[in-house]
Amino acid sequence: MAVSKASEPTSQPLAPKRLHSAVIADRLEAEIIAGEIPAGSKLDEIALTERFGVSRTPVREALLVLVSRSLAERVPYRGVVVANITxxxxxxxxxxxxxxxxxxxxxxxxxxxxxxxxxxxxxxxxxxxxxxxxxxxxxxxxxxxxxxxxxxxxxxxxxxxxxxxxxxxxxxxxxxxxxxxxxxxxxxxxxxxxxxxxxxxxxxxxxxxxxxxxxxxxxxxxxxxx
Missing domain, CATH: 1.20.120.530 (GntR ligand-binding domain-like)
Structure with a gap:
């Protein structure tokens, strides 16, 4: 499933001055490990830009961090998807x-x-x-x-x-x-x-x-x- 604005974990929005890729990556990382964003969920760029109130650039950078940490993976025709952490x-x-x-x-x-x-x-x-x-x-x-x-x-x-x-x-x-x-x-x-x-x-x-x-x-x- 895609992580959309409607289905995202209920958390307070980040303060504008902290809206950068590292902070976004840390927030998503914590939610993935806690199981709030389950394995197989699509990390949709548009939904995430709306959630954090940023442009696509920091979101894309944050997704690169998650992929480098093997918390997510790029799947053909689907984009970035949360990995199965067993x-x-x-x-x-x-x-x-x-x-x-x-x-x-x-x-x-x-x-x-x-x-x-x-x-x-x-x-x-x-x-x-x-x-x-x-x-x-x-x-x-x-x-x-x-x-x-x-x-x-x-x-x-x-x-x-x-x-x-x-x-x-x-x-x-x-x-x-x-x-x-x-x-x-x-x-x-x-x-x-x-x-x-x-x-x-x-x-x-x-x-x-x-x-x-x-x-x-x-x-x-x-x-x-x-």
């Missing part, structure tokens, strides 16, 4: 990400410069404060920076590109599971083990802790879908 698909994404992050962790433990290790530790300490203050949005952004720092620490451009590409596909699901205080606290505890291994230049342990970290995130995400 538990199996999410499990496969987390499994692949776990292996990639484990590799990044091993290499980062061996190759990170002293300044990179120091910056990672400082970021981790600041995230502990966010946990105590339950600053979910700040923690989610810092979490992205934390994992990106580990990717960068590999000093392997091809691996960094691969890791970032897959992380974009998983980002919506990792974001949703970090909105709970218990999971955020657990995530930070797991980060402690990761940082310790990297600072100790223990490559094998860094790989193991990152793989376990992704397994934990997968469990939290899948539990939220049940």
């Amino acid at each position: 538990r199996e698909r999410i499990d496969n994404l987390f499994e692949a990400m776990g292996e990639i992050e484990a590799t990044c962790g091993r290499l980062a433990a061996e190759r990170m410069t002293m300044s990179e290790r120091s910056a990672l530790e400082e970021l981790h300490l600041s995230m502990a404060e966010m946990v105590e203050q339950e600053r979910y949005d700040d923690y989610e952004k810092a979490n992205t920076a934390f994992h990106t720092a580990i990717f960068t620490g590999t000093h392997n451009d091809e691996l960094i590109e691969l890791a970032n590409s897959l992380r974009l596909k998983l980002a919506p699901f990792r974001k949703s599971q970090l909105k709970r205080a218990e999971r955020m606290k657990k995530s930070n505890e797991e980060h402690t083990a990761i940082v310790t291994a990297i600072l100790d230049r223990n490559a094998n342990q860094a790989g193991k802790t990152l793989r376990r970290h992704l397994l934990s995130a997968a469990r939290a995400t899948l539990a939220g879908m049940s």
Whole structure:
């Protein structure tokens, strides 16, 4: 079915100054993950321009973002359609990400410069404060920076590109599971083990802790879908 103005989720219109493609993509992303826009629904450009009160350009850009994150797909003669997000698909994404992050962790433990290790530790300490203050949005952004720092620490451009590409596909699901205080606290505890291994230049342990970290995130995400 098409997501039309009449059938769209009942939400308040965005403030004009926030009407840009990234915000539109985030709104649609949240609605798709929550099941408010079901799989198979057509994301109609005209209906969305009317809903958000914008031109087609930011809507088209937002749809490109959704397709890049595998939340939607282009179907011949239909346009952009919401993808079927199954538990199996999410499990496969987390499994692949776990292996990639484990590799990044091993290499980062061996190759990170002293300044990179120091910056990672400082970021981790600041995230502990966010946990105590339950600053979910700040923690989610810092979490992205934390994992990106580990990717960068590999000093392997091809691996960094691969890791970032897959992380974009998983980002919506990792974001949703970090909105709970218990999971955020657990995530930070797991980060402690990761940082310790990297600072100790223990490559094998860094790989193991990152793989376990992704397994934990997968469990939290899948539990939220049940």
